[in-house]
Amino acid sequence: MIVVENLSYSVASAQILTDVSVTLPKGGITALIGPNGAGKSSLFSHIARLLPMQSGRITVDGMDVAPSNRQELARKLAILPQQAHFATRLTVKELVQFGRYPHCQGRLRTEDHEMVEASLHAFGLMPLAGRFLDTLSGGQRHKAHVAMTYAQDTDYLLLDEPLNNLDIAASRALMALLRRLADEEGKTIVIVLHDINFAAQYADHLVVLKDGRIEREGKPADMVTGALLADVFRTDAQVAVVGDTPFVMP
Amino acid sequence: MVLAAISLFVGVISLRPSEIFQDGAAFGLMLDSRLPRTLATLIAGAALAVCGMIMQMLVRNRFVEPMTAGTGQGAALGILIVVLLFPSASILVKMSIATATAMVSSIGFLLIVRRLPPAQPLLVPLVAMIYGGIIGAGVTFVAYQWDMLQYIDTWLNGDFSGVMRGRYELLWVAALITALTYVIADQFAIAGLGRDASINLGLNYDQVMILGLLAISVVAALTVITVGAIPFVGLIVPNIISRRFGDNLRATLPLTALCGASLVLVSDIIGRVIRAPYEIPVGTVLGVLGAVVFLWLLYAGPKHAR
Ligand SMILES: Nc1ncnc2c1ncn2[C@@H]1O[C@H](COP(=O)(O)OP(=O)(O)O)[C@@H](O)[C@H]1O
Ligand SMILES: [Mg+2]
Numbered sequence: 001m002i003v004v005e006n007l008s009y010s011v012a013s014a015q016i017l018t019d020v021s022v023t024l025p026k027g028g029i030t031a032l033i034g035p036n037g038a039g040k041s042s043l044f045s046h047i048a049r050l051l052p053m054q055s056g057r058i059t060v061d062g063m064d065v066a067p068s069n070r071q072e073l074a075r076k077l078a079i080l081p082q083q084a085h086f087a088t089r090l091t092v093k094e095l096v097q098f099g100r101y102p103h104c105q106g107r108l109r110t111e112d113h114e115m116v117e118a119s120l121h122a123f124g125l126m127p128l129a130g131r132f133l134d135t136l137s138g139g140q141r142h143k144a145h146v147a148m149t150y151a152q153d154t155d156y157l158l159l160d161e162p163l164n165n166l167d168i169a170a171s172r173a174l175m176a177l178l179r180r181l182a183d184e185e186g187k188t189i190v191i192v193l194h195d196i197n198f199a200a201q202y203a204d205h206l207v208v209l210k211d212g213r214i215e216r217e218g219k220p221a222d223m224v225t226g227a228l229l230a231d232v233f234r235t236d237a238q239v240a241v242v243g244d245t246p247f248v249m250p
Numbered sequence: 251m252v253l254a255a256i257s258l259f260v261g262v263i264s265l266r267p268s269e270i271f272q273d274g275a276a277f278g279l280m281l282d283s284r285l286p287r288t289l290a291t292l293i294a295g296a297a298l299a300v301c302g303m304i305m306q307m308l309v310r311n312r313f314v315e316p317m318t319a320g321t322g323q324g325a326a327l328g329i330l331i332v333v334l335l336f337p338s339a340s341i342l343v344k345m346s347i348a349t350a351t352a353m354v355s356s357i358g359f360l361l362i363v364r365r366l367p368p369a370q371p372l373l374v375p376l377v378a379m380i381y382g383g384i385i386g387a388g389v390t391f392v393a394y395q396w397d398m399l400q401y402i403d404t405w406l407n408g409d410f411s412g413v414m415r416g417r418y419e420l421l422w423v424a425a426l427i428t429a430l431t432y433v434i435a436d437q438f439a440i441a442g443l444g445r446d447a448s449i450n451l452g453l454n455y456d457q458v459m460i461l462g463l464l465a466i467s468v469v470a471a472l473t474v475i476t477v478g479a480i481p482f483v484g485l486i487v488p489n490i491i492s493r494r495f496g497d498n499l500r501a502t503l504p505l506t507a508l509c510g511a512s513l514v515l516v517s518d519i520i521g522r523v524i525r526a527p528y529e530i531p532v533g534t535v536l537g538v539l540g541a542v543v544f545l546w547l548l549y550a551g552p553k554h555a556r
Contacts, residue, residue: 074451087312088310088496089493094498098436101453
């Protein structure tokens with residue numbers, strides 16, 4: 001369980017997050033949605049201790065998100081930032097191996113190698129394992145970054161817009177993989193999604209952020225309505241219901 | 251190895267391998283001058299190449315190296331201060347102050363670089379050159395005021411001709427520091443991925459930065475004190491290695507050291523042979539070699555897919 005209490009964050013005079021309090025349940029997939037600039041990435045950065053906390057408190061399974069818990073947190077929670085861009089030249093495999101660093105401090109044991117293999121396999125990266133990242137397409141490189149995050153093998157995975165750069169097949173495959181991780185391995189996945197249909201289809205829980213505040217939260221089936229789109233996204237899209245899943249008409 | 255052997259036997263006074271053990275004087279020359287000189291070139295080359303690689307990871311830019319980005323100049327400034335204010339200070343004090351000024355100077359560079367837009371990587375070497383140039387000019391100005399320009403020259407322009415037994419041993423400390431950096435090679439490689447990725451992997455990012463800068467500063471200070479600043483090694487070698495083998499430092503640092511050592515040794519030998527019995531400073535040779543290699547790197551273009 002990730003508990004965020006009274007988190008506020010401002011840069012210069014701009015208030016980016018205002019008194020955010022939210023509890024992200026353990027297990028399952030929680031989707032974070034909201035318009036551009038709502039503060040989703042900023043909230044993620046705080047949970048993953050990439051930004052120093054100005055006010056408020058965040059705990060992950062009761063453990064305070066503070067620099068003193070650096071290594072334990074790295075084994076408990078992994079983040080894939082929105083723009084993961086690395087200038088260094090690494091092969092896909094080397095990058096994924098770095099995902100094991102929190103567990104083995106660079107000295108890979110058998111189980112680490114197994115996890116690296118499993119991760120390369122899960123993302124279909126085996127044929128590309130020896131290729132340098134800068135020789136890959138944007139989508140392939142993106143997969144390598146997700147694979148690295150996966151190899152970190154943490155209870156919590158924070159993914160910031162992981163479907164960017166991915167085609168429809170890869171997007172569905174990634175969501176299906178995340179679904180399986182949540183269902184079979186009991187992982188907790190928090191994901192920023194722009195496509196509300198993906199959120200409605202795959203997430204168990206929906207958190208809506210707008211202008212740096214939590215706007216509402218709940219089950220996707222109850223939440224994805226014309227009213228949500230009108231109030232939060234200021235667009236009057238139609239919402240159909242297919243089966244029992246809401247579907248936003250583009 | 252072959253190169254090292256050549257270096258031992260090249261010099262103003264010609265030596266033949268067979269003479270060493272028969273002729274006491276030849277043996278003495280070997281021990282007092284040739285061997286130290288060869289060792290000094292090897293160590294300085296290896297240490298500077300490794301430090302260049304580490305600095306490029308920390309700054310996250312391929313076009314910087316300690317000797318041009320203010321670290322070397324900072325060290326020279328430190329030495330100058332000691333020589334001016336405490337001329338009788340021990341070598342250890344000299345070292346410490348030079349390291350400290352090199353460190354401050356590097357941190358200053360890093361702080362400036364952080365404010366540069368990441369989308370324009372070529373700004374970094376430009377700023378590095380200006381920054382290093384300003385500190386270098388400051389050093390020269392102070393030296394000029396106190397009539398010490400000839401000292402400055404020995405610090406800012408590397409040259410192995412003065413290396414003799416008893417005058418290069420400090421470089422062994424640089425060798426030791428370089429070897430130690432290998433212990434946390436992974437951490438430097440991860441730091442190269444950036445702050446966010448480092449924190450995500452549980453790395454103490456600030457600590458890695460400080461350790462890296464400290465290593466670079468100590469090595470720069472030691473090199474400047476013993477043989478003078480040697481440019482380009484820290485730039486050329488890491489670039490070639492990265493191009494060919496990537497940036498997984500645990501795998502590439504030993505090779506980086508080896509290539510750095512060879513490159514400086516070759517340059518030193520060329521400098522000694524080309525206009526014998528006069529010598530061309532190693533920095534000059536490296537400058538020419540470096541320019542050629544770099545143009546080749548640029549025009550050869552990235553050869554991908556393997
Ligand atoms: N370092 C920063 N300095 C100034 N403003 C920032 C900074 N980081 C983010 N912001 C602003 O904070 C707001 C929220 O950004 P972000 O969390 O990235 O939104 P989202 O991920 O929801 O699109 C935006 O208005 C953005 O311009
Ligand atoms: Mg964002």
